[in-house]
Amino acid sequence: MALNVYLAGEIHSNWRDEIAAGCEGLDVVFSGPVTDHAASDDCGVAIMGPEENKFWHDHKGAKLNAIRTRHDLAAADVVVVRFGDKYKQWNAAFDAGQAAALGKSLIVLHGADHQHALKEVDAAALAVVEHPAQVAQILRYVLKGQLPT
Amino acid sequence: MALNVYLAGEIHSNWRDEIAAGCEGLDVVFSGPVTDHAASDDCGVAIMGPEENKFWHDHKGAKLNAIRTRHDLAAADVVVVRFGDKYKQWNAAFDAGQAAALGKSLIVLHGADHQHALKEVDAAALAVVEHPAQVAQILRYVLKGQLPT
Amino acid sequence: MALNVYLAGEIHSNWRDEIAAGCEGLDVVFSGPVTDHAASDDCGVAIMGPEENKFWHDHKGAKLNAIRTRHDLAAADVVVVRFGDKYKQWNAAFDAGQAAALGKSLIVLHGADHQHALKEVDAAALAVVEHPAQVAQILRYVLKGQLPT
């Protein structure tokens, strides 16, 4: 048994590395968005030419990123969505909505202060946790039946 | 030709009424979430009994609301998502993600200040507008081929 | 907004009538299995001829009942599954499994004593209640946004 796990959401902390470290030895393949913030914002105009209007600048970039996101979400067995402390993070909730509608197993990762604001997202999830280490523990249990000691 | 239109997102202004007023005479059926904020928050415990833990209080309510949302999203031809000025509104982005994954025609409604934060959502939409009246104009054009004068 | 609601499970008490009574005035269409126990058991041989072997006697009947169940499950927006006090009721759990896999909104109705045995079924549900009246309250809230007073 192997799992494809997509790690969506916050790109400003090393939570993806923490999960990967906790999954050592497991048959898991991780995927996720481009985490180079500048490249992610400017990819569209860098490849397809500049736009005067900020809306179209962002539009061209967001669509290139969608090629990656759609592929990885569709290929995923489990989608983990992390809500951090900064920014609006509507993109994270948007990814969670796609994952839910595609019938993926959803794990949501956020601090207690966001609990009420995320209740609809949490209600669609199979697990809600606060720490990346717990995601790794869940994946280990799902794959191996082993609980943390 | 008739359209089912789900109006997702912000529940603290009368934007749904504005759209409905602008669609007078069109063959459109609107649906949307329960807009009584208190009822929406407490429906779970009101019907199924109290919870000490706020997480489960919210969880029971969010799942009842999901019965309505899932039904209406699945039945919709067009999903309009409004992002207002207050609150986190992750629920709105979550609904937009579901609509996108279900292949619904998505119209996003937000002010210019949210443009960058919503670029991934906008990139999945067939129209991005600032005012409810524009949504009505779009629906009139789609149904009747008539443009605003 | 209207809802198709399939009432699965126990056929030895009048819980279906209780729910219907509680939904007076709502735009709900109910469906359910044939509740005449003898007819349900013997329909196959009554129409298609007798069988010496009890397995095939039951097999022919169960398949005729499946024509009805599959149609109604597929057409349902909400599936309510009632687990009573008697019998094995594997059929109820089987219907719940079909409903879950078809992405239907699932409401489970059972007494507290069955809680542990039904945890997997409950985990797939959007609501778990003990009394038929609560199902009616849920449907009223979903359709009208009104809570019990």
Place this chain on the structure above:
Amino acid sequence: MALNVYLAGEIHSNWRDEIAAGCEGLDVVFSGPVTDHAASDDCGVAIMGPEENKFWHDHKGAKLNAIRTRHDLAAADVVVVRFGDKYKQWNAAFDAGQAAALGKSLIVLHGADHQHALKEVDAAALAVVEHPAQVAQILRYVLKGQLPT
């Protein structure tokens, strides 16, 4: 030709090993639930923290187990469901319902005393047998065209 076979249901006897032994040399990959009963019951609280209410204790665990079950059921070509002598086993019937709705080839394994109670489940199956060895014989025939001698 290779087959993915999910072995659902009873976790208190070694029937899974019997089937595996009978399939030696065949290109079959088996999967199944976590069979450590205590871990399966307590995984949710062990990873995500304790609950006072037994319902939520079980709920958190059942949802983690669902991550595994849904993945394995979706990946399976054949689903074998075993009903043993003890417990309610609604989970087994729930898995069978999911398998049927997903269009999987279903094999049901139970003793003659459960025949009438399982008639709807049996009616959805492509084979109903009493002994694990028969499941292995079926898989060998399906893959190699060889019958038991």
Place this chain on the structure above:
Amino acid sequence: MALNVYLAGEIHSNWRDEIAAGCEGLDVVFSGPVTDHAASDDCGVAIMGPEENKFWHDHKGAKLNAIRTRHDLAAADVVVVRFGDKYKQWNAAFDAGQAAALGKSLIVLHGADHQHALKEVDAAALAVVEHPAQVAQILRYVLKGQLPT
């Protein structure tokens, strides 16, 4: 509850009328192929011009008939397939295969002499009967729960 029932197969006896007569008072809508044999054979060339080659003559007609068949099969809840005594009737078996793959409830109608040759078709059916009156009895039971007296 209403049923769409497609009556496939033999077009040289009045079995469709027998079933319709037996369903008087039931909420059933019947559909079926064009039963005017000559029109069915020649429709392609009559509308789209003659062909010298018999293969293309038949090809053009069979495709026009497919417009009707595909629509009606897709809309059907129940598909009844009748195998008569004459001709090869591969078309009937072809319709049965489509119905099975689309997950429709399949009822097969044939005489005892065709039993062995039709075993794979019968194995995919929810009912196998010899007489049109039995089909009507099944539809009455499915819709009303009433057995023949």
Place this chain on the structure above:
Amino acid sequence: MALNVYLAGEIHSNWRDEIAAGCEGLDVVFSGPVTDHAASDDCGVAIMGPEENKFWHDHKGAKLNAIRTRHDLAAADVVVVRFGDKYKQWNAAFDAGQAAALGKSLIVLHGADHQHALKEVDAAALAVVEHPAQVAQILRYVLKGQLPT
């Protein structure tokens, strides 16, 4: 039996009216794109504001038209695509591709001079004709079994 028929392609002749006239008395509901060429080109900027760049001007309009097209294609039982004498008409072929992938019954309408260039489109169709009257004859045959006299 009723049919939803989408009439795609050329908007510069009255072929849609010819088909409708030929279908008098039949239970057919026709749909199609906005045929006011100027409105179709400029709808995006008329409602959502001007664009300096012609690409985005067209982009905004094409997406509004897609709301209509996607809805009507999805709702159609039969899609008729007309290739006229003028323009590139890539849009017509694009609609035909969508119809084919969605499993719709496709009827292609074009003159003999386009035969070779349209061979892949024709190969996916259930009928290829030269005159609108033939489309009406096909729909009459499909619905009523009547051939032209």
Place this chain on the structure above:
Amino acid sequence: MALNVYLAGEIHSNWRDEIAAGCEGLDVVFSGPVTDHAASDDCGVAIMGPEENKFWHDHKGAKLNAIRTRHDLAAADVVVVRFGDKYKQWNAAFDAGQAAALGKSLIVLHGADHQHALKEVDAAALAVVEHPAQVAQILRYVLKGQLPT
């Protein structure tokens, strides 16, 4: 590029071997039914116990064979169906119907004398040929773009 090719139909001549021989060097994986006629007829009772009634004898066997057929049809890119000179061969037409409804590329193989009786099956096919060697030529062209010399 690789192709999974299911070879359905006649089991009394060596046409499968002819096709395989003609595909030497191509990246094709063939599958097909159990071609040991006696095993295919008796597999059900050999593994699951005897039946007095021939209908149930055949029924149990046909369902075991369906485990194989459904798996292989679902996994196939191309389905080749051969109609021979003997027997009713309704099973072949049934497989063709399933293949068509599943959207598989269908190739039909039969002699000229069956042309009229198979017109509906042929109309759903992407190729109709008389000789197994032609099937191999088609597969070589599809995979390599090479035509017979």
Place this chain on the structure above:
Amino acid sequence: MALNVYLAGEIHSNWRDEIAAGCEGLDVVFSGPVTDHAASDDCGVAIMGPEENKFWHDHKGAKLNAIRTRHDLAAADVVVVRFGDKYKQWNAAFDAGQAAALGKSLIVLHGADHQHALKEVDAAALAVVEHPAQVAQILRYVLKGQLPT
């Protein structure tokens, strides 16, 4: 992460080679139509025998090509469609329509002079570019997050 990329459209220039060259070192598998124009036109009659009527000559060939196209489109993650300067190229737009309806990520490649005629196709795309090198840059960004320097 790996990508299957189908390269549809123009077969008279070496644009496919340019893209492949630009993707050196990436985990991309390319597919596309048979680019030997004569073989593509005549494959049907070469294998299945001559036709007097040009329509059927082309029809037989187009259907063989469809076996390849459908397989490759269904297997693709990304579909690139190139519109060149010559011919009608309805086939390219037809492939784009199929790709859009199948939910594939679509990249369109054409010169500025075709902008208006292709606006509906472009509106369904995630990227519109003029040069093959840009396609390679997009694939590199999607797979590796690296932008051209």
